[in-house]
Amino acid sequence: MRITCPHCGSRGLAEFTQQGDASPLRPDDDAGEAAWVDFVHFRDNPRGEHRELWQHVLGCRAWLVVTRDTASHAILRVEAAADVRGRPRGWT
């Protein structure tokens, strides 16, 4: 498996670690328990397109949002997580 890091180019799997689903946005501090439980504990497990958090730990150390097809394993998009919204609001 290879991931094209937006900073470093195409690199082998061994340089990266995987964190999990990148889709849930980190709720506001006062969003209430239900929203937080959802963010922390519940994940979809889709067949097909899936957004995942990866980190290029043995490279530039950037966190990445990798859009990957869980069935074909095709990587559809790689973005720096810094450029991707991680919270519902507060910055754009």
Place this chain on the structure above:
Amino acid sequence: MDVSPDAYRLKSGGRIDRTSRLAFTFDGRRYKGLVGDTLASALLANGVRLVGRSFKYHRRRGILGFGVEEPNALLTIGRGARAEPNTRATMVELTEGLEATSQNRWPTLSLDLQAVNGLAGRFLGAGFYYKTFKWPPAAWTGLYEKVIRRAAGLGRASHAADPDRYDKSFAFCDVLVVGGGPAGLMAALVAGRAGARVILANEMPALGGRLRYEDRRIDGRGAALWLGEIERELAALANVTLLRRTTVFGAYDHGTFGAVQQLAGTDERLPRQRFWQISAGAAVLATGAIERSIAFAGNDLPGVMLASAAQGYLFEHAVVAGWRPVVFTTNSSGYAAALDLVRAGIAVQAVIDNGPVVDSATARALHEAGVPLFRHAVVERVLGGRAVGGVVMRDELGGRRELECDQLLVSGGWNPTLHLAAHRGGRPRWDDQLATFLPPPADGDLMPVGAAAGRFALEDCLADGAMAAVDLCRRLGHAARTPTLPQTDEAEAYRITPLFAVEGAGAKAFVDLQNDVTVADLRQAAAEGYRSIEHAKRYTTLGMATDQGKTANVTGLAILAEALARPVAEVGTTGFRPPYTPVPIGALAHHHRGPHFAPVRRTPLHAAQAARGAVFFETGLWLRARYVPRRGEDMAAAARREVQGVRAGVGVVDVSPLGKIELGGADARGFLERLYCNGMATLRPGRARYGLMLREDGMVLDDGTVWCFGEGHFMVTTTTANAAAVLSHMELYHQHFWPELDVQFASVSEQWAGLAVAGPQSRAVLQRVVDEPALDDAAFPFMAVAEGRIGNVTCRIARISFSGERAFEVYVPAGHAEALLDCLLEAGAVDGITLYGLEAMGTMRIEKGHVAGAELDGRTTPRDLGLGRMQSRKKPHVGSALRDRPGLTDPARPVLVGLVSVDPGERLRAGALLVPEGAEAVQANDQGRVTSIASSPGIGQQIALGFLAHGRERVGQRVDAVFPLYRERVTVEVRQPCFMDPDGERLRG
């Protein structure tokens, strides 16, 4: 009976060196072969027909194939620790002194007493193991497994450590060409000429593929001349890398391929194999095809061989395994094989075709040579007890006739080698015309060509290879030109009259020779209701041996489909998974074995501590000093002395592996406020604070200290174990969740080496070394930090304590670490300073009730640790949203306690579970666990930390610490977690 080493070798021809003899042994007997032989060809040349016993029935088996597909000739090569079992004789290049041994026979290959299994063959059919060895369950481990493993099996591993070395290489290319036959060569040539970076992986030592094993002409000349030209041109292209003896065994995601290269040579000091990890822009799969056999009674007897294998031995080694063969074919390639043998002067006895004989040039030539052709006929069974002596032929009207012969060559048709094309999950497609499976449609960067795509004709192979390369090169941005394709001689188009099992074939008609699966087994599986091919495969073990059914699977599927009365296309194939051929674990592990299994991290003080006699142990990747014994001391004695030395005077310990992260920026403080659950807003410059980081779910992630050097300038320390995880955690929150914060940070763990100086005399000793700052209690109280100076070296000092004593952590640039240790030991000599290790450090922190990795195990909250009051209610932080969920605030949650055994002589064990005194060790009684233990010199006995339900209210009560695995039970008394100096008087001085 002695046979001449050339009894079965023609006087001319072949690509062997007739002047260079090689001696080798098989089952202890000496033989001679030639340079250019494989072990298989050398055995055949010497007249050796019996090479192994079959897996279940111990039937006599000979060499069936020529290459990677060989199911029978599995030998153990070498001896002792170097013995390599289950090696295909067809893939072993003969070397001087090679030792080969047959397998799965007792006492000898020719007299195998277990062959009696063959008599009971009907009782060893499909699912035999499942049905027979069922009850009682206890007999499985004691009896059945041993019996089965002895009776059924292949070679045995040596059980000695592998003395060989293996190498690993990464390679990158635009186009990976798998297979150096005509299709692969054309692809490599076209891509190479276009300037693409090409890797051509060829399983065999020599290029050419089947072109070497057939009598073909290209551009009006012998194919060998064409091959030579191509090889020279490829060698001259700097952008083409040729890997010989290299099997690409797996196709993985995103153009990643695994390959193993056999490194020729007999120097045992050099690597035996190289594991390649290849990243390719695209791959041309020119993997060819493998001929299959036909199922009929006795089709496994020595002397039955694939027709294509006979051509291989003839053209490559000038070896003829039979002087009077009969050919049984379903397809045109059997005719070509027969004709090649006739031209070499072999007296082919007959060609038997189950279909109509097509009026072709090959058939005419055979007819003119006087070879009888029988059409609409089959071989019903093979005659002969020890080897082929003849066949019983049956014609379309049922008439039977015996034909004498010394060899039976079989061609059941060709199966494209589509494994790599299917490794990523693509499903092969059945083709009625070719009566076989074709690779799944080309998927972007994987392009099967030539015979691997079911296009068996030479001109198709050449054209496919060229066109695929042109296509892939253009896609990758290389201007590739379509070359003029070489002209080939006219050959008969492939045609086949599909036949998988001869009518009437049953229990002696083998489909999978390596696993002894017969036609009867497959039909029985169908009759017993196995409709899914994946289930039937596992039930019958079809294709589950080391050859993974290379000659068996398609035949087996077709027979099963017929028994189920379903089309083969609907039954489908089983999944294809890497590896294509067996890969030694040693090659996959390559350099990562023994001391190189994982990287070893040594602190900058490693050598200095080793020189003083420190004993090291592994903690994660780190090697750390555990204790520093004096003469005659064991660990317990050394650790006790070290603890007493610190508590009574002063000691120094290496704390360099602690994680250290330096932060700057206007929002650095705000960033830390959000990361730690306790307040950092009031942390003033020149002060440090203990901090707890939580996960979002409210559990403790890590603990450490936060050092404030100035507004917007901090350093935090993490536990050694979590140093990497905490840095990643901080990076995620900074980059993704709070990118608006003005904060920058970097790990400085390896830049600063550190020592903790602890004990009542620590201040005095440290001050003798440190020029700045002044360390007296007024100027530098508990939790003070400063950037200071030792001579002209910058240092960082904090007055913090893990041991519970007055203590300091002092950091210097890593290069000065040894000098700092020298200075401290010298300055402390008058005070009897003790260099101590992790054992003493751990003992002191347990005496103080300080938590560490065993307590911060991801299942504990600040409240569990007795640190609930640290959690700030004034600010949101990571973990604040969920930290008060009912499950986390349940008063029954086990909380941190101290424990001592009631009988001081009884040993505690970390990991023990806590149950009420005298209660049974069952889950319903589980009230907590023991996490850390230490022999406390201060308390005078073993002490422990653990978690116990309602623990704070149970101080003074007794519970039992049970360890069911060892049937241990120790009654313990509950204490406060802090055993020493609970008010911290020693700490503050």
